[in-house]
Amino acid sequence: MSGSTRLENANPLIFERSLERVVTAEEEDESLADPIDDREIFDLIRSINDPEHPLSLEELNVVEQVRVRVNDPESAVSVEFTPTIPHCSMATLIGLSIKVKLLRSLPHRFKIDVHITPGTHASEEAVNKQLADKERVAAALENSQLLEVVNQCLSSRTA
Template identity: 55%
Template structure:
């Protein structure tokens, strides 16, 4: 985790009530039924922890179900996230965590598009460019420190 917090006292929101469903253990199991917005939110995102806090992105309202677009037929997922503060230095790490979680969980036929919500970050265009450039993402994931941070954010915590 980061030693100096950008947002030392974030607002914490309640998690939404979940319906019980079986969770596919492999990406191949997603090929059987269409993937929808709620499934992406429930299965993939509520377990991603913030890089600075022990809270999930859902609890910090960084990700909401409304900000997820899924077109199963075309194999496209777009996630728009909102950092907790406009100058969040962890925005690219959060976006990278979202991308990695999707790439690890979805069938390879899906194209993933990760965006910062319009007007929610001081360097929105630069963050969006970095998160959706294959070479930049690959370079980031070659850095052991970045991979360690991403893996830590994706490690489930059992409350």
């Protein structure tokens, strides 16, 4: 990121990170099956880096656990995300990062739906449409510059 370029939102609100999920006795018991739940999905996406700030999507409150819904038996996931400002030009990129993260981390049987929290972005519909279009997502990932930014958001290592 260039030092001289101005950030769109230089001083955003910061939210507290939730604690690590506590490992329960049931989880350590081999014989029981743990269904995939909201928190598990949230844990997958909360640590995604923001493209602008050295902060996670959770710290910027772009993703929240209440806006994650999963139905394990029916293999369906739905995630709503909230851009920090209504004109955020990064919204599509953030949505794409969430989508890619889930595609890589969930079993194939899942249908993944990522969209903007209703009423929080100026071009909400357009972004949602892009994110829902399989072909456009695939095409976006063919673009190596775009893929690079997405991978940076998903990388666990900080620069």
